[in-house]
Amino acid sequence: MKLSNKVIILADCQSFYASCEKAERPELQDKPVVVAGSPETRSGIILAACPVAKRFGVTTAETIRETLAKCPDLTIIKPRMRHYINVSLKISEIYERYSDLVEPFSIDEQFVDISSSLSLFGEPEQIAKAIQNQVWAETKVWVRVGISSNKVISKMACDHFAKKNETGIYTLRKEELPEKLWPLSIEKMFMVGSQMTRHLTRMGLYTIGDLARLELYDFKRKMRYQMGKNADIHAEMLWKIANGYDDSPVSPFTFSAQQKGIGHMMTLPYDLHTIEEIKVCLHELSQWVCERCRSKGLMGWVASVGCQGADFDRPTGFHRQMRMPYTTNLSAEVYDVVSLLFERHWNGLPVRKLAVSLSDLTTDEVYQMPMFPTDRERKITLEKTTDEIKQRFGSAAIMRASSITPSGQAKRRSKMIGGHSK
Numbered sequence: 001m002k003l004s005n006k007v008i009i010l011a012d013c014q015s016f017y018a019s020c021e022k023a024e025r026p027e028l029q030d031k032p033v034v035v036a037g038s039p040e041t042r043s044g045i046i047l048a049a050c051p052v053a054k055r056f057g058v059t060t061a062e063t064i065r066e067t068l069a070k071c072p073d074l075t076i077i078k079p080r081m082r083h084y085i086n087v088s089l090k091i092s093e094i095y096e097r098y099s100d101l102v103e104p105f106s107i108d109e110q111f112v113d114i115s116s117s118l119s120l121f122g123e124p125e126q127i128a129k130a131i132q133n134q135v136w137a138e139t140k141v142w143v144r145v146g147i148s149s150n151k152v153i154s155k156m157a158c159d160h161f162a163k164k165n166e167t168g169i170y171t172l173r174k175e176e177l178p179e180k181l182w183p184l185s186i187e188k189m190f191m192v193g194s195q196m197t198r199h200l201t202r203m204g205l206y207t208i209g210d211l212a213r214l215e216l217y218d219f220k221r222k223m224r225y226q227m228g229k230n231a232d233i234h235a236e237m238l239w240k241i242a243n244g245y246d247d248s249p250v251s252p253f254t255f256s257a258q259q260k261g262i263g264h265m266m267t268l269p270y271d272l273h274t275i276e277e278i279k280v281c282l283h284e285l286s287q288w289v290c291e292r293c294r295s296k297g298l299m300g301w302v303a304s305v306g307c308q309g310a311d312f313d314r315p316t317g318f319h320r321q322m323r324m325p326y327t328t329n330l331s332a333e334v335y336d337v338v339s340l341l342f343e344r345h346w347n348g349l350p351v352r353k354l355a356v357s358l359s360d361l362t363t364d365e366v367y368q369m370p371m372f373p374t375d376r377e378r379k380i381t382l383e384k385t386t387d388e389i390k391q392r393f394g395s396a397a398i399m400r401a402s403s404i405t406p407s408g409q410a411k412r413r414s415k416m417i418g419g420h421s422k
Contacts, residue, residue, distance in 0.1 A: 007115045007124050007147065008250055010154040011095065011131060014142045016108035017048035020087050021077045023140035032056055033075045036064050047079055087139055094134050098127055101250045111151050113250035128169045144168040152246035156181060156190050174244045182209025190241050199226050212242035262298065263357025264288045266409060271310055271350035277407035278351055279339055284403060284410050285356035286335040291387055293358055297365065299327035300358030305338035310352040318345050327362055330379055334358060
C-alpha cells in the first residue's frame with residue numbers, strides 16, 4: 001500500500017516480559033504465563049500476560065489474586081528487568097539492520113523510519129514481515145507492526161489494528177482516519193488515560209471523531225472550562241493526535257540531548273505518616289538524583305520536591321521548587337533544600353509517592369564557589385568516591401544508617417530496576 005514520502009513503523013513486542021520468559025522455557029509455550037511482583041507471596045500486580053493467559057481474561061495491572069480466580073493453573077514468574085533490557089537491546093540491533101533511524105518509545109516499542117530503506121528491502125509490508133521473522137528467529141518474541149506516514153498514526157495503527165490482525169501488520173493511511181480511527185471510543189486514543197477520558201466525556205466527546213471534528217479553537221475553549229486556563233497546550237496536542245498530525249522525526253538521539261532536569265520518583269509500599277519517616281526517603285531520593293547528576297557531569301540550580309497521597313483518584317499533595325544560591329550535585333545540599341520545602345508545604349496527610357529533582361542544569365567542569373571558605377571540595381571528592389564504590393560493589397554497598405530503619409527504601413530498591421526486580 002502506497003504511503004506519502006515518509007514511511008514510519010511502530011514495532012511492538014507482544015507480551016514482552018512474558019515472551020522473554022517463554023523463550024527460555026519452552027515447556028511453558030502452551031501454558032498461561034504472567035510476569036508479576038511476588039510469586040512467593042502471591043501478591044503484587046500483573047506486569048505482562050501471555051496470549052494464553054489473556055484468553056482466560058487475565059489482564060495487566062490487576063492483582064495476582066484476581067488472576068488466580070480466573071486461571072488457577074497460571075504460572076507466575078518474578079520479573080527480571082536486566083534480562084528484558086538485554087533482549088530489548090538485541091531487538092534494537094535487528095531494527096538497525098533495516099534503518100539507521102530507530103527511536104525507542106518504551107522497553108518493548110520502537111519507531112523505525114524506513115523511508116530510505118524501501119529501495120533496499122522492498123515495500124513497507126515486506127520490511128515489516130522481514131523484521132517480524134528476524135526478531136522471532138533470534139529472540140522468539142513476536143512483533144506487531146503499525147505502518148503509516150508519521151509516528152502518531154503508526155502508533156495507533158499498531159495498537160488498534162495490527163495487534164488484532166492475524167499477520168500482526170497493518171498499514172493505516174492518514175486519509176483513512178475518518179473511516180477507521182474516528183469511530184473508536186475516546187479512551188482508545190493515544191495519550192488519553194482514564195482521567196482524561198472522564199474530562200473528555202464530560203465535554204460530550206465520546207469518540208475520537210467527536211474530538212477530531214471540533215475546530216481547535218472550540219476544543220481549547222472546552223478544555224479551559226473543564227481543566228483551567230493553562231489547558232491550551234494539552235488541548236492542541238490531543239486535537240493534533242485525533243487528526244493524525246505529527247511532524248516529529250524519528251531520532252536515535254531523542255534521549256541523548258542535554259537534559260533540562262534529573263529527577264527520581266518513588267511509589268512507596270505503604271503510607272508514610274510522620275515527617276521523620278518522610279525525611280529518610282527524601283534523603284535517599286536526594287542521594288539518587290545527585291548520583292545521576294555526578295555520573296553525567298552535571299550540577300543544578302533548582303531543587304524540587306513533590307508528594308502524593310495513596311488515593312490516586314482524589315489526589316492530594318504538592319510540588320514546590322527553590323532556586324539555590326549556587327549550583328550543586330551534593331546530596332546533603334539538595335536534601336537541605338527539599339526537606340525545608342517539604343516541611344513548609346506538607347499538610348500532614350499520609351504520603352504514598354515522593355519525588356525529588358534537580359533542574360536548570362549546567363556542567364560541573366566550571367562552577368561558582370561559596371563566598372566564604374568551606375570544605376565543599378572535600379565533600380565533592382568524598383561523594384564521587386562513594387559513587388565509585390557503589391558502581392563496583394552495588395548500590396547497597398554504602399548506605400546511610402537511616403536507610404536501614406523501617407521507612408528506608410534503599411536496600412529494597414537496590415535489587416530493582418525501574419521499580420521491579422532485576
